[in-house]
Amino acid sequence: MVALPRFDDNPCPPRHFKPPPCAPLLPDGPARRALETGRTRLVLAAAVFVLLFAVVAGRAVQVMLFGEDVAGASLTRFHIPTPPLPDRVDIVDRNGRLLATSLGSPSLYADPRQVIDAAAAVRKLATVFPGLDRAALYQKLTSGKSFVWIKRRLTPRQEAMVNDLGIPGLQFDHEERRIYPYGDLFAHVVGYTGIDNRGFAGVERAYDSVLKKRRQPLQLSLDVRLQYILREEVARVMRDFSAIGGGGIIMNVNTGEILALVSLPDFDPNHPERPDRDYPNASWSDRAFDRMTLGDYEVGSVYKTFTLAMALDCGAATMTSRFDASHNIHIGRFTISDYHGKHRPLTVPEIFMYSSNIGAAKVALAVGAERQKAYLRRFGLLSRPQVDLDERGRPHYPSDWRPINVMTIGFGHGISETPIQVATAASAMINGGILRPATVLKVPPGQRVPGRRVISPHTSEEMRKLLRLVVEYGTARFAEVPGYVVGGKTGTAEKVVHGVYARHKLLSDFIGAFPMNNPQYLIYMMVDEPHGTKASHGYATAGWTVVPATGRVIARIAPLLGVQPVDESAPAIVDALTPKSMLGKKIEVY
């Protein structure tokens, strides 16, 4: 710097000397320029600092007044432990009851190198696990390996007890396991998972990826109470008639929801491979087989429902048409006869009520092969069942549709169907004529389910009358439950064994619905190879086996479903459910 000469440059000024107020002397020349440059630089530097502080202040104001994401940014530093989502979400029934859940279960392992006193450890562990193999465990703990399993899948109490022992070197590994609190009740429909939590059957399999992705429980259309009642009654029929199998379906006819689905014998999905106490002789493949969706059976006279519906719908027959059932039909080497023949011309309602094979065969002939095929296809009876489960069987029918096939298919022989598609198609026959695919997912109340019209509303109304007659006067009188106006159709078929009908291997089934004045629920029940008993006078036909069982099911479930009982002898109901031609006449009982 240049020394600036000042007039008051006195090295020893008096103590109170103040320079006189006059302009300081400014140097000239190079000194002045140097001063100017310095000043400019000072101003520039100050400006930069002011700017920086302004930025800092501005940011501070922004953060304080407007918050910004500072709070969030700081919180991300801490890991907030959220409950780890289970590998698979829960499955619940239509009322929110837990059908399947995933729980972590601890497994105990040890690092033998860290176990100080193996003998003491074995002694202590034996107090927690009484059945422990002490010698084997001692050997494991002294093996010098770095990892040995001690026990898999402990209960929470055992876990706490092992922790209390405080043995060094012992560790828990938590792995998730699928738990089915209802055990074998929902075996087939909910299914089960393997050890790696992969769905192997039922909903667990069909909705495998959904269950892994979802965050909310999956709600099914099933109802625990109905499932229990249905399973109990199916098991009872099987026991009473020493049958080898059985099954049942309860459906909502207006939505296609499956409310219950039972196939017996079954298994416990908590440990599927274990032999079943109730069915010790059934093989695993038999128990794992879902008879309702995977199995296909000749359903017998139940099929007449479809034959008459198509005949009435296409105009091949009316409610007053008569078909001569006085003589058996001989065609080729076959004879079509009636089980309890009336040996006279029968009207259409009589054919249905008395389950006349001859009559149904003649009705089928009147419909004709082409129309019969077209209607069956429309009812979904010639393709795989429409249901959202992976276990779907397929119907079997002759590729060559000859007149004899037309006739036998007319009364349900020579064509096999899976029960679920029979139930689905039968729902369409009574609900006003709309076919809706079966589903295991809950339909929210009030939501309308789209469907396909397969018969006219008028035909459906006639079918309701016919089904009601069967329970009032025909083969299914044991299904009557006072107040619930039940309707239905029985079927008894001889099973085909090695290509021949086996005389004493029957399959009895029944399709029932209630209340017929306003159909809401349909029940399909089937029993495989029933044997007559003293109480049934030796009969093993549907009317003695599954029909009374369906009646018991309806009596138990109708109040649960909130169906209001009515007086079925009230004129309004009788008028609505009796064919016009039969009103006021005495109807001959089967």
Next chain:
Amino acid sequence: MLRLSTLFWILLVSAAAAGMYAVKYRVQGLEHALIATEKATVAEQHEIRVLDAEWTYLNRPESLAQMNARFLSLVPITAKELRTSVADIPMRPAGTTAPKGAPMTLAAAAPSPRLQVVPAALEKRAAGQVDPAAGQGRGAGRAAAGYRARTAAAALSRAPRRGRSLDDLIARIVTSR
């Protein structure tokens, strides 16, 4: 030269440092507490899942049926008991009692002979006697309910107390493979 302002700033800075230390220390403590609480919440949520499964297991229809058979003897409701409207329920004229031997409306509407627990009061009334304990003319149903409640309470008090049933649940359905 230590000026007053310098002293002021030094004090201010140390005060700020001390304050910040205290705040940071407290925040750290709170963070630990937060994490601990959240861990506890997660543990509780796990526990809730387990208890849900246990509750469902204990409410299986077959075990409810067994308990019903043991304690309550309730029977399924029948259509007969579900009258369609209030008009269907017959009224007894005010101030009168049923004549001797007349059929009791309640007895006629009684569920079914399967119902084994017939309250003594109801039997007496059906036989035409008036049970003073049941109240005049309107106590039969209530007496029946009381009878049921008492038997259920007595049966429950006799029932052996069981241990924590979660272990029963898991022992039954999740035993080692």
